[in-house]
Amino acid sequence: xxxxxxxxEVRNEPDSETCSDSEWTDxxxxxxxxxxxxxxxxxxxxxxxxxxxxxxxxxxxxLRTYLYGEGS
Amino acid sequence: MPLRLIRYALSSKHHEPRMFTTHxxxxxxxxxxxxxxxGHGLAAAYYLARDHGITNVAVLERGxxxxxxxxxxxxxxxxxxxTPEGVKFYDASVNLWKDLSAEFDLNLFYSTRGHYTLAHTxxxxxxxxxxxxxxxxxxxxxxxxxxxxxxxxxPQIDLSCAGHAPILGALYHAPGAIARHDAVAWGYGKxxxxxxxxxxxxxxxxxxxxxxGKIVGVNTSRGxxxxxxxxxxxxxxxxxxxxxxxxxxxxxxxxxxxxxxxPIKPWLDPILVSGSLHIYISQTARGELVxxxxxxxxxxxxxxxxxxxxxxxxxxxxxMFPFLSHVKVVRQWxxxxxxxxxxxxxxxxxxxxxxxxxAGWGTWGFKATPISGKTMAHTxxxxxxxxxITGFSLQRFADFALTGEKGAASVGH
Numbered sequence: 429x430x431x432x433x434x435x436x437e438v439r440n441e442p443d444s445e446t447c448s449d450s451e452w453t454d455x456x457x458x459x460x461x462x463x464x465x466x467x468x469x470x471x472x473x474x475x476x477x478x479x480x481x482x483x484x485x486x487x488x489x490x491l492r493t494y495l496y497g498e499g500s
Numbered sequence: 501m502p503l504r505l506i507r508y509a510l511s512s513k514h515h516e517p518r519m520f521t522t523h524x525x526x527x528x529x530x531x532x533x534x535x536x537x538x539g540h541g542l543a544a545a546y547y548l549a550r551d552h553g554i555t556n557v558a559v560l561e562r563g564x565x566x567x568x569x570x571x572x573x574x575x576x577x578x579x580x581x582x583t584p585e586g587v588k589f590y591d592a593s594v595n596l597w598k599d600l601s602a603e604f605d606l607n608l609f610y611s612t613r614g615h616y617t618l619a620h621t622x623x624x625x626x627x628x629x630x631x632x633x634x635x636x637x638x639x640x641x642x643x644x645x646x647x648x649x650x651x652x653x654x655p656q657i658d659l660s661c662a663g664h665a666p667i668l669g670a671l672y673h674a675p676g677a678i679a680r681h682d683a684v685a686w687g688y689g690k691x692x693x694x695x696x697x698x699x700x701x702x703x704x705x706x707x708x709x710x711x712x713g714k715i716v717g718v719n720t721s722r723g724x725x726x727x728x729x730x731x732x733x734x735x736x737x738x739x740x741x742x743x744x745x746x747x748x749x750x751x752x753x754x755x756x757x758x759x760x761x762x763p764i765k766p767w768l769d770p771i772l773v774s775g776s777l778h779i780y781i782s783q784t785a786r787g788e789l790v791x792x793x794x795x796x797x798x799x800x801x802x803x804x805x806x807x808x809x810x811x812x813x814x815x816x817x818x819x820m821f822p823f824l825s826h827v828k829v830v831r832q833w834x835x836x837x838x839x840x841x842x843x844x845x846x847x848x849x850x851x852x853x854x855x856x857x858x859a860g861w862g863t864w865g866f867k868a869t870p871i872s873g874k875t876m877a878h879t880x881x882x883x884x885x886x887x888x889i890t891g892f893s894l895q896r897f898a899d900f901a902l903t904g905e906k907g908a909a910s911v912g913h
Contacts, residue, residue, distance in 0.1 A: 430808070434798035450898065457841060457897040458748040461739025463801035486801045 435469035438480060465491060467499075519686060520565070520693050526700055529726040530558045532880055533718055534733060535705050535741060537561030538570040539681070540858050540865065541733035542688035543873020544880065545697045551874070552881040555696035558727075559689075560720060562704035566685030569735045572803075572835035573866040574758050574780060574792040575681045576771055578615045580635050580642045580673040582627075585891030586844065586905050587638045589871060592888060594675055596870035604687030608679045609785050613770050615676020616650055620665040620776040628671040635673075645672045653770045662819040665776050676771050678782050678790075684869055708744045708855070715854035731856045731880050733872075736801070736836025738859040747851045749859070750897055751838045755796040756863050757809045759832035761824075763787030777816040789827070791817065795837060795863065803834045837862045844903040847876065847892040848885040856880050857894060864905075 437460060442451050460466065463486035470481050470493075480499055482492040492499070532548060534541045537559045548554045561567075577597055579590035601608045619625045628644050635642030647659050647667045660666045689699055700722070708730065709717035717726040732741045736753050768783040778793040793813045796806070810832055818825055839862040840846060846860035858876045861868070875886035885893060891903045 437799075453898045453900070454748060457750040459750055459752045461749065461751045461753055461838075462743050463740075463753075466799075468799075485799050488800050488802060488804070 431472060431474055433471045433473055435471060435478075438467040438469060519690050520699055523698050523700060526558060526698070526703070526720075526722060526725060527556075528724075530698075531556040531727065532729045532731065533557075533725060533727045534559045534731045535718075536568070536733040536735070536737075537565045537685070537689065537699055537701065538568045538733060538735065539566065539685045539688060539869035540570075540735075540861070540872050540876070541731070542566075542685055542692055542699070543869050544731055544733060544858065544876040545692040545699075545873075546688045546695075547874045547877035548881060549692055549695035549697050552877060554881055557692070557697045558725065559692070559697060559699045560703045560705055560718075561699065561701045562721075564701050565689055565699065566682050568737075569835040569837070569861070569865060570685045570869075571682050572756075572758070572833055573681060574782070574790050575678045575784075575866060576615070576773075576780065576782065577610075577677040577679060577867040578673050578771075579640050579675065579867075580615070580617070580631055580671060581905060582631050582634060583844070583891070583903050583905055584634065584638065585903050587635055587640055589875075589888050589892075590867060591638065591640050592874075593868050593871035594677070596874065597677065597679065597867075600684070600687060600870065604691060606683055606687045606690070608683045608687065610677060610679045611785065612675060612677045613782065614653065615673040615771045616645075616653070616773065617671040617673075618650065618667050618772065618774040618776075619669045619671070620661065620667060620774065622668070624775065625669050628669060631671055641674045643672050645670050654768065654772065656767060656821055656823060657772075658820055658822060661774075661777060662822070665774075665819065678771065678784070680785075681866060684866075688869075688873065705741070705744075708741075708852075710745065710852055710855075713851075713853055715852055729854045729856070729880055731858060731876060733858040733876070735859070735861050735865065736838050738838045738857070742850075742857075745850065745852050745855055749846060749857075749894060750841050751846065751860055752799055753801055753836050753838055754798065755800050755802065755804070755834045756792070756837040757796065757805060757832060757834040758790065758792040759810060759813065759829050760784075760791070761789040762828045762830050764789070764827060772820075774816075774820070777819060779813065779816050779820065781817070788830075789824075795839070796834075801836060803836060805832045805834050839863075841897075842902040843905040845872070845892050846894050847872065847889045848879055848894065849883075850894060860892075 707719035840860040878886040
């Protein structure tokens with residue numbers, strides 16, 4: 429486990445030029461705190477490879493991993 | 501056993517009173533429903549009944565009393581925080597703590613030990629000095645001390661920490677204390693129960709009935725209850741409650757683990773915390789060392805324990821106290837910490853009328869139990885936030901007015 433570092437859920441940044449203040453604060457601060465299967469950023473530190481893991485945050489089961497742009 | 505003693509045991513006139521009343525059924529409606537029978541929820545119920553005369557209250561608990569983070573923390577009580585909001589709030593809490601045993605007629609083993617936050621780097625010394633000055637400004641007993649002060653209070657410590665993290669100084673907080681955590685929930689629960697509050701264990705809230713932006717009832721595993729006011733005091737389950745209510749918060753959940761050693765002779769009087777080594781440690785009245793470290797490094801809604809945690813915490817413990825190498829760890833556990841981005845709680849009103857949050861307690865909730873109960877009772881009774889908690893509103897994020905408390909979190913996260 430110590431080779432992998434968690435970098436939070438994959439989130440889509442709204443266009444800061446056109447979005448409303450509430451959309452922006454929601455993006456900056458709010459999180460999906462409930463347990464679910466989530467897409468997350470992880471990094472394998474020895475190789476510095478960033479990838480996406482789909483993980484069940486209730487059971488700590490990793491269901492899939494893939495590089496950015498390769499998954500669906 | 502002499503017969504005259506058995507007479508008392510069998511007599512209904514001299515029965516041992518139960519701590520809590522068992523209620524066979526719930527009423528169809530309450531003035532206030534509190535979700536969560538931990539220390540915070542029960543304290544709020546207690547102060548609602550005692551200070552505001554609101555006794556038609558149900559506390560709903562899906563597990564058992566004090567079985568969540570109330571019984572999973574490392575019981576440290578202190579008020580040497582960094583922000584004015586935090587210092588005033590936690591100092592009010594320490595003042596309430598001191599009288600609780602007498603108030604409940606129940607021994608909480610509240611024990612004032614003195615609390616050292618160790619600094620191993622120049623920048624940590626600077627933060628300690630900053631905290632000491634803020635603390636003193638608000639009348640809190642707090643000072644920056646040198647390594648000799650630490651050594652005098654705890655002669656067993658290796659001040660060099662195995663040579664690679666020498667202690668340069670510490671923030672010393674004389675009122676720092678520990679208490680028996682379960683008893684706090686029991687004391688508040690008993691006091692609320694005596695005043696007419698109903699505590700329903702094994703009762704899970706499964707939905708909130710919200711009509712026109714206003715709370716009108718809750719669905720539970722034992723049926724529907726109508727109510728105009730709901731207080732959520734559920735720590736790591738908060739995101740599930742706010743999801744039922746249909747709004748988002750910055751709260752994210754990581755496990756926080758802790759462990760205890762076998763009981764050993766009393767040798768450690770003060771409470772020691774090291775941010776750099778990721779350690780906090782104290783010795784209980786029965787001799788166990790209670791030890792904690794930092795948050796687990798990723799989101800998880802589970803109370804599982806890991807060997808990683810035990811190994812790394814033990815290694816750091818031995819750097820500070822090499823003589824503990826033969827002492828055994830007997831138990832470890834974990835709680836679900838509801839973290840916030842600024843390390844301050846989220847308390848008060850929500851976008852749903854009649855729904856109040858007591859949440860975002862992360863790794864700092866136990867010490868706040870009395871004052872959070874008192875201020876949330878005020879907030880629920882008057883429908884406006886208590887002056888001590890206005891800096892902790894959910895709205896602060898939308899206003900970009902955070903209450904940055906990270907520098908005072910006991911261990912670097």
